[in-house]
Amino acid sequence: MEGRQGQGRVEGWGLRLEFVKDLYIGAEAEISLCDWFGFKVVVKRRRSKGYRRRELDKRIIAARTTREALMLRRARSKGVLTPFVLHANPVEGVIIMQYIEGPTANELASKAPLGELRPVFEGIGRSLAILHGNNIAHGDPTTSNVILRGADVFIVDFGLATQTSEVEQMGEDLYVLEMALRSAHHARSRELFRHFVSGYEEELGDASSAILKRLGEISRRGRYVERVS
Amino acid sequence: MQRLCLGVESTAHTLGLGLVDETWDALADVRRTHRPPTGGIHPREAARTMASSAGEALTECFSEAGASPNDLALVAFSQGPGLGPCLRTGATLARSISSYLGVPLVGVNHCVAHIEVGRKYGNSIDPVVLYVSGGSTQVIAYAGGFYRVFGETEDIAVGNLLDTFAREAGLRFPGGPEVERLSSSGREVVDLPYTVKGMNVSFSGLLTRTKGMVQAHRIEDVCLSLQETAFSMLVEVSERAMAFLKRDELLLVGGVGANGRLREMCRTMCLERGARFCTVEPRFCLDNGVMVALTGMLARGVGEETPIARSGVRPKWRVDRARVAWRAGA
Numbered sequence: 001m002e003g004r005q006g007q008g009r010v011e012g013w014g015l016r017l018e019f020v021k022d023l024y025i026g027a028e029a030e031i032s033l034c035d036w037f038g039f040k041v042v043v044k045r046r047r048s049k050g051y052r053r054r055e056l057d058k059r060i061i062a063a064r065t066t067r068e069a070l071m072l073r074r075a076r077s078k079g080v081l082t083p084f085v086l087h088a089n090p091v092e093g094v095i096i097m098q099y100i101e102g103p104t105a106n107e108l109a110s111k112a113p114l115g116e117l118r119p120v121f122e123g124i125g126r127s128l129a130i131l132h133g134n135n136i137a138h139g140d141p142t143t144s145n146v147i148l149r150g151a152d153v154f155i156v157d158f159g160l161a162t163q164t165s166e167v168e169q170m171g172e173d174l175y176v177l178e179m180a181l182r183s184a185h186h187a188r189s190r191e192l193f194r195h196f197v198s199g200y201e202e203e204l205g206d207a208s209s210a211i212l213k214r215l216g217e218i219s220r221r222g223r224y225v226e227r228v229s
Numbered sequence: 230m231q232r233l234c235l236g237v238e239s240t241a242h243t244l245g246l247g248l249v250d251e252t253w254d255a256l257a258d259v260r261r262t263h264r265p266p267t268g269g270i271h272p273r274e275a276a277r278t279m280a281s282s283a284g285e286a287l288t289e290c291f292s293e294a295g296a297s298p299n300d301l302a303l304v305a306f307s308q309g310p311g312l313g314p315c316l317r318t319g320a321t322l323a324r325s326i327s328s329y330l331g332v333p334l335v336g337v338n339h340c341v342a343h344i345e346v347g348r349k350y351g352n353s354i355d356p357v358v359l360y361v362s363g364g365s366t367q368v369i370a371y372a373g374g375f376y377r378v379f380g381e382t383e384d385i386a387v388g389n390l391l392d393t394f395a396r397e398a399g400l401r402f403p404g405g406p407e408v409e410r411l412s413s414s415g416r417e418v419v420d421l422p423y424t425v426k427g428m429n430v431s432f433s434g435l436l437t438r439t440k441g442m443v444q445a446h447r448i449e450d451v452c453l454s455l456q457e458t459a460f461s462m463l464v465e466v467s468e469r470a471m472a473f474l475k476r477d478e479l480l481l482v483g484g485v486g487a488n489g490r491l492r493e494m495c496r497t498m499c500l501e502r503g504a505r506f507c508t509v510e511p512r513f514c515l516d517n518g519v520m521v522a523l524t525g526m527l528a529r530g531v532g533e534e535t536p537i538a539r540s541g542v543r544p545k546w547r548v549d550r551a552r553v554a555w556r557a558g559a
Binding site: 026028049050052055059060139141142160172175176182183186187 | 370372377427457469471
């Protein structure tokens with residue numbers, strides 16, 4: 001982490017952050033919890049990967065950091081709940097943003113009763129619809145990237161998001177979500193995805209039919225799809 | 230008399246015959262690979278090569294193992310996915326041996342066979358699998374009776390990317406190893422389309438761009454850039470799947486898994502996240518009969534058998550539609 005760590009204090013970026021604890025070490029980034037004058041924030045740092053050539057590594061980290069900070073703000077301005085961004089530094093791969101306390105939809109999807117999950121997945125559907133309605137494709141809308149704070153649905157991790165009006169990109173978002181549901185929560189994936197789609201259609205209206213149609217095409221495109229004849 | 234399993238592999242350009250004994254040891258591993266003089270594989274030509282070399286390959290297989298056909302207790306074959314004419318040739322061979330000797334026949338999924346040889350010989354237990362070959366690019370893990378696909382290519386397979394690029398650039402066949410050889414003297418990684426969507430990847434943009442670069446750049450640099458970009462995408466989605474599924478083992482299988490640079494990148498990624506990296510020797514990454522025999526034995530171990538009437542080939546049999554009964558309860 002940039003700045004000095006020790007005595008529970010992290011100083012850097014001109015902010016006076018107090019380190020609280022490490023929250024999560026993901027595939028791409030480390031996330032730690034800090035206190036900023038009583039306001040809980042997370043510091044997300046994209047780690048350099050030893051397997052990538054140095055020049056490629058730098059390029060990827062800078063591009064994703066810039067994109068994530070930009071898209072988090074843009075999504076928020078369109079009415080999708082996302083963490084509030086305080087600071088971003090593409091060279092260091094660091095974003096400091098609001099801490100959202102709550103379980104991820106992934107944690108909830110395997111254990112909560114189906115009745116409770118219905119409003120949650122309809123909510124995810126509405127959020128993704130707002131993004132798509134504003135020409136933003138998320139790029140990685142899995143259930144791990146949805147945090148639930150009470151009834152509020154927060155969408156996080158916009159590192160792969162793009163500003164686009166292509167139906168293809170929107171369809172791919174739905175495909176990524178459906179694949180994630182099918183593989184991680186296979187017993188209830190169909191029902192959860194149905195709830196998602198009902199929220200999505202309700203919010204996006206007529207524009208949703210072309211995207212859902214494309215979703216069907218994308219699923220059939222996968223290699224070795226056996227057609228039942 | 231021994232109790233051996235014969236595995237017949239014939240999904241693409243390789244006819245592979247393997248003999249495995251009851252202790253999972255490979256006693257014979259014979260291959261006949263069809264090499265087209267120009268262009269890609271023509272399914273019917275490949276099948277014809279297989280049919281004409283099957284007889285002597287089978288003889289060599291038994292003499293290598295020091296066994297006779299009477300030692301067979303099981304015949305396993307790749308039932309799919311793959312090229313129809315090639316699959317049918319292998320299936321015909323397997324059916325005839327099985328019915329002539331009166332030993333059971335088991336049809337196995339080719340992708341599952343790649344995974345199972347990796348688990349057996351690569352000392353891997355419950356991995357996230359990166360399966361990369363000429364026809365497939367998938368990130369797979371076992372859950373609830375099936376190998377499920379968590380990520381895959383949305384267009385062409387990585388082996389197809391390397392081979393097609395190599396052919397267009399006028400490199401020697403087979404393309405993958407040639408790209409690897411040239412890239413070792415590459416100096417600069419050019420900025421190329423890097424397309425990761427969730428746990429999926431896409432290579433068509435990368436192929437188009439690199440094909441157009443051949444004139445203006447050193448071929449070594451193009452190869453290096455192509456390999457580094459494509460492999461970084463693969464390792465990234467593998468790591469994502471490991472984090473998502475909370476598994477600490479990666480298994481690299483399939484023909485492109487023989488690439489030294491890809492193996493090195495996977496190993497580094499695992500080392501950095503405190504995970505175990507497993508793979509098999511390059512020869513078992515490539516298509517072979519041993520992996521089919523091993524998988525047939527696993528299936529037979531839980532009572533599976535494929536009667537002749539149900540032994541038709543399945544050219545588009547997805548890995549996530551093949552039941553993995555021997556791992557149930559594991």
